[in-house]
Amino acid sequence: MRRFLLALLLPLLNLALLPACSSGGGVASNANGGSSAAGGSGGGSGSGGMGGIGSQSCTATTDCATGYYCNATKLCLAAGKCAVNADCTSPDVCGQGSHTCLAAGTCLFAGDCPTGQTCDTTSHKCSLGGACGKIEFTHIAPNVLILLDRSGSMHNDAGGNTRWNVAKTAIQSVTTTYDADIRFGLATYSSCLSGGCSAGSIVVPIAPNNAAKVNGFLSDKLDQGSSNGQNQVSGGIQYLCDSGDPETSTGKSLDALAGEQSLQDTARQNAVLLLTDGEESSSCVSGGKDGPTSAAELLAQSPSVKTFVVGLGVNASSLDAVAQAGGTGKLVSAQNQTELNAALDSIASQISSCDLKLTSQPPDPNQVYVYFNGDASGVANDPNNGFSYDAASNTIHFHGAACDSIQQKHVNSIVVGFGCKGQIPS
Secondary structure (H helix, E strand, O other), X not given: OHHHHHHHHHHHHHHHHOOOOOOOOOEEEOOOOOEEEOHHHOOXXXXXXXXXXXXXXXXXXXHOOOOEEEXXXXXXXXXXXXXXXXXXXXXXXXXXXXXXXXXXXXXXXXXXXXXXXXXXXXXXXXXXXXXXXXXXXXXXXXXXXXXXXXXXXXXXXXXXXXXXXXXXXXXXXXXXXXXXXXXXXXXXXXXXOOOOOOOOXXXXXXXXXXXXXXXXXHOOEEEEEEOOOOEEEOXXXXXXXXXXXXXXXXHHXXXXXXXXHHHOOOXXXXXXXXXXXXOOOHHHOOOOOOHHHHHHHHHHOOOOEEEEEEEEXXXXXXXXXXXXXXXXXXXXXXXXXXXXXXXXXXXXXHXXXXXXXXXXXXXXXXXXXXXXXXXXOOOOEOOOOOEEEEOOOOEEEEOHHHHHXXXXXXXXXXXXXXXXXXXXXX
């Protein structure tokens, strides 16, 4: 009798041990979370924590065994498991190591993390590690202080409007266009103080997204002169300095910016954009502080401050000397609104960011690689015509030809990778 009962029970016991969601020789998953071989395929043994990924097709959960459901790709999965992100409730994602729905950036196993990242088993968060990876970054907006001539001659004509009004319109255009890319500020010169030849003063400090404040300041400043540049009339302020004394104090105004804190930002490029309609007044030069000398001193500072020069309605060789001493080559000349708009736009594109702030530290600062436009040959690690990485500030700086390519809009995509040279991480 005992032999008879055993013979009867063994087939039933074997049926109970079969995987719950198996089909025709594929790898199935049991409700305990382990994946096991089934059928005639002779599949490999299961791996704990990765179960629930079945191969039985379905159209509804009723097609699956108890404890399983029909997932987004029409396969029977164990309850609590996932195969694709659509199996999870947004914004959770499906970890491809644990096949469990997880908050983005968290993990149970290394396979839950993006390529190039590892799973911290203590915090259960994904972090940089492994052989290769990609690091996200933000562009570092440079600081640019516009130094605007307010001498009485700015009332003269520039193609049908006063030089002052043409300058205001061009400044409004360039600051609005590059508001997110450049941290603008505004200084005007002279300060129109008694005796003439006073240095300029900063009227709108450098700050991010500053176009509204710069143009708000200029909005009621009229193209009319007054003895102190502050006379109020019904339409605004007669802002041009018409004191009768020399007021084109270019050298003094540049010299006053030496050591200016807002231009001493070691994490950014720093520049002055000088917009004037003439040579500096010779009587305003004292102590050897003419335009070229003061521009050269700004350039020699650490951090260095370049001086870009735009001449409105003039072609003065002395202004070329200021630009050359300031590290920017030569004067950019403009005669009217169209030319001035183009001049400021060209300079702004030259100044636009050649620096990237990384969002996380690379595992090895000597294995940082940069790729432009999907080119796996990469950008040279070269402080003259490539890139350099500053570990202290976690910043990548582009130099020479590499920076030129960015500023001239020849670079459509930038990828920063680590660990594996010549392999662009996805």
